[in-house]
Amino acid sequence: MDNKPFLRTVDITRYITPLREGGSLPAIAEASDNFKYVLKFRGAGHGTKALIAELIGGEVARVLGLPVPELVFANLDEAFGRTEPDEEIQDLLQASQGLNLGMHYLQGAINFDPVVTTVDAETASKIVWLDAYITNVDRTFRNTNMLIWHKELWLIDHGASLYFHHAFTDPEGHAKTPFALIKDHVLLPQASVLDIVNEQFRGLLTEEKLTAIVSLLPDNWLQWEGVEKSPDEIRNIYVHFLTLRLKHSELFVKQAEHAREALI
Incomplete structure (x- = not known):
């Protein structure tokens, strides 16, 4: 299949x-x-x-x-x-x-409210891990970017992720950097099993799967003013960033765990 x-x-x-x-x-x-x-x-x-x-x-x-x-x-x-x-x-x-x-469009969905809805430790840890991995700055109490639809939690709006690409300098250095902004994550207090999730997700995200995702990017989304690289060269940089960051996931997991300890 x-x-x-x-x-x-x-x-x-x-x-x-x-x-x-x-x-x-x-x-x-x-x-x-x-x-x-x-x-x-x-x-x-x-x-x-x-x-x-x-x-x-x-x-x-x-x-x-x-x-x-x-x-x-x-x-x-x-x-x-x-x-x-x-x-x-x-x-x-x-x-x-x-x-x-x-x-x-999830017709009839309502915004996730952390005061109203409690998220279990495993789900919270999975979402925190994801956002630390893709450097998503936008899942905070102010803007949770999650919806409740048919009594299930859905993730939306990852457009503020991968912020290294706005400068597109030193992607390798960015890949090996802890994600300090995870301290503001709306689900961080519940994310108590990050180590377990880290092991699970490192097994799921293979280089082959990451390459397949990046290969979806259309060429004309990758023609940037001031960047003299071909679409394929840019795709390779994204794959390298994602695989290298995955290899060094303990950096952002430890950052999240320390931030959580400071909260609770």
Whole structure:
């Protein structure tokens, strides 16, 4: 059985409403398969790097067995958005022609509230481990980026992960760096079995699986101003970062454990 990751491609047919959270203006949109998606635009603030982080972070989470809504490539036609009355949104849509990234819209989901919902130690440890691994700065009490849907916890929005790629200097050094910002993670107090999860996840995330995830990245997401590397060279850097960081996972696990001890 072929377990390689695969993303469907859909055409966006209807822009429904913006989600005015942060500066990137994601939106709910309907696609050619008649499903609704939360759309992340290549023409927004951090450009395709936010889409790359979203794709890699989401698909790594999926390999680890964590619940993430389906991701799809969302194609935006050049004529799309011309009738949009909001000039800011029209400019965003025009700048986002081609492949964007969609996340299946979880109709009726509610934001995770740590005061209302208790997460068990194993689940909390798995999510903390994931976020320390992909250097996700955005799973805090202020912005949990988790939803409750059909009484299950779902992870969303990994676009602020892999922040090494914004400078794209010394990825090897970044791979071997503990993740100090894990101290702000919303689930850190419950994450009491990080060592056990670390052993489990190191076995699940093979270089082959990481390479397969990175290979999903479209070439035109990897053509960056000021970076004189081919798309394949950039993909190789992502794979090297992810495999090296996995090899040195004890660094970010110990950082998380020390941060947790300081909290409790």
